[in-house]
Amino acid sequence: MFGWEFPPNSSGGLGTACYGLTKALSSQGAQITLVLPTATEETDASFLKVINANLKVIKIRSAIKPYLTPEQYAHSTRGLHQSLYGSSLFEEAHRYALAAEEIASQEEFDIIHCHDWMTFEAGIRAKRVSGRPLVVHVHATEYDRTGGHPANQYVQEMERRGILEADAVITVSSYTRQKVMEHYAPEPSKVHVVHNAVEQTTVPAELDFGIRKHHKIVLFLGRLTLQKGPDYFLYAAKKVIEYEPDARFVMAGTGDMMGLLMNKAAELGLADKVLFTGFMKGESVDRLYRMADVYVMPSVSEPFGITALEAQKNRTPVIVSKNSGVTEVMKHCLKVDFWDTNQLASKIIGVLRYKELSKCMSDEGEREAAGISWDKAARKCLRIYSSLLARARVS
Template identity: 45%
Template structure:
């Protein structure tokens, strides 16, 4: 079985859990003998690990062939006009091929070099929607150039690419819902994002959700048939802590850590308020907020207002070994997410022998037994849990030992087998529909 997989980021160039999950899943799938993966990203940097699959960067693909498929593509997405002409006042080695009116509200040109390649940042910037649709254009050519049996598109950023590939190759499409805009926005859904998500789900032959929490949102909010929505939980890559860099804490106090995007979805304000409550009861604790996001400045200001800045540390965004170094410094990890489709970071913390406190509003709470679970809004319960773990070593040791054993059994190889079953179902269900 050959899988054409579309993602948005891949280690070491990641900004969150999506890239980590894609990497773990591809490594798990690579252990299946009859399966080959072509993993596509908007921008390849050349230093990605390709030992388990072939990686293709859309930025390195010529798009001449896309013109033969543009008519079908534009009826599915937006009004797009294809031209092949030089535009005055530009370098003659460069030309603009695509113009979009409906998507941007005014004429917009996509820059293509003399080899027919589009430029991608591969980031989540102001031109994200533009890059999503450029990615879909290139996906048509990639689908034409690479043999495959099934298409797998990760998250809403890649759904248009998955749809474009399906239209070209006629192969079944599996989409992987790592999050929805209902999670990211707290219910204040962006209409454009919702439209992209809905079209991806409608076009999909099978849908993978990372938790039952997410599965229910897909069914109820996006009107999807429950029969085609399957839950496959995420996992973690095995690690040997002894191989990680050893770090010394440098302080005598216990360290309580929040690690993630500092945005509404992750509930950072509840962590700050809980820290204040804990510090009323003991001074032998420090709090760390590791990450970046639109609420960072507000959290710094709130810690100052509460008078706990001397016990509160902001590290900025961490990745790779820095994450595990932070866990090795930590005595408790807290994930107070308001709406978390899954949440890999608690698993990484448990691998590092760190007790975890997670919100009941997280997908990972569905599979963990040896974790404290609280409602994200229940600051008193969160503070009580933190205080209990930092104050009573016997309690902390139980969570460390039992949690480590539990998480060591959550392997990407098992998740990959479940995803492989979804591929098989998609192919089997798709083939009869072709005959009809």
């Protein structure tokens, strides 16, 4: 399996999904060799103990990280030894692919499964040297990341090649499947939907946050990028505050729009109402959910949106964009058009005001999230593997 983001070095849903899926696959008997690029020593061995022992991790030294634009990549590698790291994100993906090819010629495996465009070349090369069937897993397309206007032809081309050369394509939602079909037009019968899920761990019912004595908390949590719609969150905040002056808006995450959003918040007169936390992970994320009275995910285009399920698990009512895959499995939430900030504000106010509403959404949401497990997703993947292997045996 070719992945790149993996907890604890995880900045978004991709790492969470890879973790959840590989763990569930292992527990159902799949033996996985996970190939990860990593520039730090933090992709740590201690973490492996969490995962079933038959998951073996091979690390490639690389600066590769998801969600970086080539410009950010250049910035992040500045100062690193040039001989260790490629000079661009694409070169890095390519270097990763060469290493992957090498690994594929040595390791034993039946199926190649790779996650998003950065590993697609690796997957294609591995398929060529091994002759094994290739599964590409689409967690997002370039069209999601850029609000429908692909900025990068290289990424688009990589997605196209991976999707067309794959023996099976897995998308994280029907919403994403439709995007894949529309932009890359693969053979429809090989494209399968396997919805993401949420880790079924219990969380404490902690509500003892000082800030809650004075304020209602509206939470945004995600990368501060165009795709996630953080600007719509701010415009809605402006309207909410007129009706609920004690509300506070927490924006957790980082991204290329951070500076712009801070300025915008000040411009809207919300400087003291909008609190930026920077990047959060692990336990802090769960605590944020529990601190919040409502979680808002106003994404312009969200292939899935695992955070919405995580919020539910923490008993936080959820408002999500209709342009998101998670709405296909999540019913106990409020859905909005991301661009309709009036509607968004009105729903935020409703959840803050009406305690029976928020209570029912918490109760039903928690129950709903408890039914959306990675085991189910893993079973679907295993069925896809089996049919590919059966077909390989016949031919």
